[in-house]
Amino acid sequence: MSSSTTNPMNVAADDGSGPVPYPKRWAAAFVMILAALLDMIDGSIVNTALPSIGKGLKATPADLQWTVSAYMLGFAATLIIAGHLGDRHGRKKLFLLGVIAFALTSLASALAASAGVLVASRGLQGVAAAVIMPQILASFRTMFDGEERGKAFALYGAIAGISTAVGVLLGGILTDWDLFGWGWRTIFVINLPLAAVVLVLGARWIPASRDRAFTGRIDLPGNLVLAAGLVAIVLPLVQGRSYGWPVWGWLCLAAGVAAIAALTASEKRRGLEHPLLPTDLFKKPAFSAGLLVQLLFYGGMSGFFLVFTIWLQSGQGYTPTQAGLLMVAFSAGSILAAPAVDPLVAKFGRGVLILGALVMAGGLFWVRHAAQHSAQLHTGAWPLVPGLVLAGVGLILLIIPLVNTILSTVPGQLAGGASGILSTAQQFGGALGVAVIGNAFFSHTGKGLTDALTHAAPWAIGAYVLCAALCLALPRKAVGNQAEPTTP
Numbered sequence: 001m002s003s004s005t006t007n008p009m010n011v012a013a014d015d016g017s018g019p020v021p022y023p024k025r026w027a028a029a030f031v032m033i034l035a036a037l038l039d040m041i042d043g044s045i046v047n048t049a050l051p052s053i054g055k056g057l058k059a060t061p062a063d064l065q066w067t068v069s070a071y072m073l074g075f076a077a078t079l080i081i082a083g084h085l086g087d088r089h090g091r092k093k094l095f096l097l098g099v100i101a102f103a104l105t106s107l108a109s110a111l112a113a114s115a116g117v118l119v120a121s122r123g124l125q126g127v128a129a130a131v132i133m134p135q136i137l138a139s140f141r142t143m144f145d146g147e148e149r150g151k152a153f154a155l156y157g158a159i160a161g162i163s164t165a166v167g168v169l170l171g172g173i174l175t176d177w178d179l180f181g182w183g184w185r186t187i188f189v190i191n192l193p194l195a196a197v198v199l200v201l202g203a204r205w206i207p208a209s210r211d212r213a214f215t216g217r218i219d220l221p222g223n224l225v226l227a228a229g230l231v232a233i234v235l236p237l238v239q240g241r242s243y244g245w246p247v248w249g250w251l252c253l254a255a256g257v258a259a260i261a262a263l264t265a266s267e268k269r270r271g272l273e274h275p276l277l278p279t280d281l282f283k284k285p286a287f288s289a290g291l292l293v294q295l296l297f298y299g300g301m302s303g304f305f306l307v308f309t310i311w312l313q314s315g316q317g318y319t320p321t322q323a324g325l326l327m328v329a330f331s332a333g334s335i336l337a338a339p340a341v342d343p344l345v346a347k348f349g350r351g352v353l354i355l356g357a358l359v360m361a362g363g364l365f366w367v368r369h370a371a372q373h374s375a376q377l378h379t380g381a382w383p384l385v386p387g388l389v390l391a392g393v394g395l396i397l398l399i400i401p402l403v404n405t406i407l408s409t410v411p412g413q414l415a416g417g418a419s420g421i422l423s424t425a426q427q428f429g430g431a432l433g434v435a436v437i438g439n440a441f442f443s444h445t446g447k448g449l450t451d452a453l454t455h456a457a458p459w460a461i462g463a464y465v466l467c468a469a470l471c472l473a474l475p476r477k478a479v480g481n482q483a484e485p486t487t488p
Contacts, residue, residue, distance in 0.1 A: 087210060097131065106192060176319055229257070233432070290473075291421065
């Protein structure tokens, strides 16, 4: 996670012309991107299979929410500390251990006999993914320099961009294919051969690297407090509805917020060299506003598409494959708009982010309107497609420039920590969105799933309108630090 990483893969050339890049760097990048796909696709592949998981395991609405949220929480609670551990103890070692853990937790998810076991396995799977991802981005910084580094990150970003479309479509196809009668379990089994390939090739091609300048204590107890605080915030939001919103839920939520605030103050007081939550960052209004944008953006997206997928299959009679094909329209909008983003940002700065948030809100409003005025069973896809495409355009207008715009306000020595916090907010925001928007949906299913969707959608639409307002606190132009992509 540190930005002061040394480059042990570059060795001096015999002719004195300078360092020679690691010769197998592109082969190593291929293997690491393949590992990243395990996480990128797994984040969306489950959504398409959720209705089938619910039927197969007799899962409650809260169980379905936890199936998605547990992964995100495990990821959010582990990401920053995993980056520190890789810097100190070696990124290749952490990477390979993470892949092994991801394979084992995927197997546990595939074999789950109850919703509780699946949720626990998904939480541990998120932890494993969080161990993998920061090692990839840090290794790219050490393996590549100059123009090649830009190409490597561009390739990573492009694959991340299409991974959502691949995930939702693959989830539908694998569930419908029902290979060996495994049904939805196939979406987890497919990770096993991919992980095996990554382990074999990664052991051969990925170079060992670590930050030789990394000193000081890693705050492992603080990470446990952070994890407990995140869970304490999400737990009552997911379970509260089924228990009638008891007092203990609100106390639990308040305790979670207090624990994170206390951790931040404690790390400042102890003067840790590698704090999980550097207080200097939160003193910057632009960074704090950008952090909220990151949280709201992913919360709105994760929550809306969870309930939208359930509405399509359980309410409209779509098969998992049909639902996955329809969701590709969302990714198509992002792919079509992506080439125009950089020129627009260079000319209009933060105005592009504001436009992106409003366009995404408009796209979701279109989808809500089309769903509300459609036939009760199997709404035709075409009334929904324009809204999904529009939402995809809004997503890419906001997400591509967001991190660099935020980090342009951060001093270089804090850029690594800031990037880790933004990635944590991304995952935690997704978990919050699933909890809040999921509750808005499931609390109105008594009158039908279409009524539930029309009540839940405004929460996501409102999140993007608020994102647009918060973007006004960001700098007009992104200058200064340029960051690698955040962890998807």
